[in-house]
Amino acid sequence: AQKITQTQPGMFVQEKEAVTLDCTYDTSDQSYGLFWYKQPSSGEMIFLIYQGSYDEQNATEGRYSLNFQKARKSANLVISASQLGDSAMYFCAMSAPYNFNKFYFGSGTKLNVKP
Amino acid sequence: GAGVSQSPRYKVAKRGQDVALRCDPISGHVSLFWYQQALGQGPEFLTYFQNEAQLDKSGLPSDRFFAERPEGSVSTLKIQRTQQEDSAVYLCASRDQGASQPQHFGDGTRLSIL
Numbered sequence: 317a318q319k320i321t322q323t324q325p326g327m328f329v330q331e332k333e334a335v336t337l338d339c340t341y342d343t344s345d346q347s348y349g350l351f352w353y354k355q356p357s358s359g360e361m362i363f364l365i366y367q368g369s370y371d372e373q374n375a376t377e378g379r380y381s382l383n384f385q386k387a388r389k390s391a392n393l394v395i396s397a398s399q400l401g402d403s404a405m406y407f408c409a410m411s412a413p414y415n416f417n418k419f420y421f422g423s424g425t426k427l428n429v430k431p
Numbered sequence: 432g433a434g435v436s437q438s439p440r441y442k443v444a445k446r447g448q449d450v451a452l453r454c455d456p457i458s459g460h461v462s463l464f465w466y467q468q469a470l471g472q473g474p475e476f477l478t479y480f481q482n483e484a485q486l487d488k489s490g491l492p493s494d495r496f497f498a499e500r501p502e503g504s505v506s507t508l509k510i511q512r513t514q515q516e517d518s519a520v521y522l523c524a525s526r527d528q529g530a531s532q533p534q535h536f537g538d539g540t541r542l543s544i545l
Binding site for chain 2 (some may be wrong): 320342349351352353358359360361363366368407409411416417419420421422424
């Protein structure tokens with residue numbers, strides 16, 4: 317079975333600083349995808365960034381970047397220049413190997429951005 | 432519509448009642464997913480469809496849970512004889528084809544069983 321681990325239940329960061337949210341995964345397969353989602357208190361799940369297991373470069377989307385270390389099976393999310401609106405739950409997810417339709421989610425990290 | 436639409440947004444039911452939750456995916460998305468999210472936890476996979484075919488229902492917690500997508504677009508998740516442990520947010524997502532495509536989520540239905 318696939319497993320996603322997010323070891324930080326909660327994090328604090330000062331506004332305008334960078335923050336790293338940790339994610340490790342467990343799979344013996346070579347082909348999979350990694351995704352990060354943001355869930356504000358209003359409840360909607362917002363897609364942030366994607367990294368394919370065969371991608372050689374780390375993915376970036378605006379202030380979001382994914383620090384992908386395949387050998388260590390980690391896919392940490394880096395948010396640069398934190399904003400108050402970044403306060404939310406963040407979930408790491410992995411698509412099932414060779415079956416990109418099935419996603420497995422971690423338990424999430426609650427990020428609080430302080431003014 | 433532009434996004435995934437779920438209704439109702441909130442549902443309160445008495446234990447033992449049947450409930451039906453609706454999901455209208457993004458137009459053209461072949462794949463549709465249902466998740467259950469407990470408070471403070473990540474979404475847990477329930478089932479998914481490709482068009483009208485239910486390809487995986489391994490996450491449905493019991494035979495009281497049933498999902499359908501008869502015409503390959505709108506889907507309904509039905510829970511029969513509800514129990515208190517069914518209280519959760521039920522999320523629906525749809526996805527376009529391609530390995531890099533994310534799942535796009537609706538706002539969810541918050542189900543409370545009294």
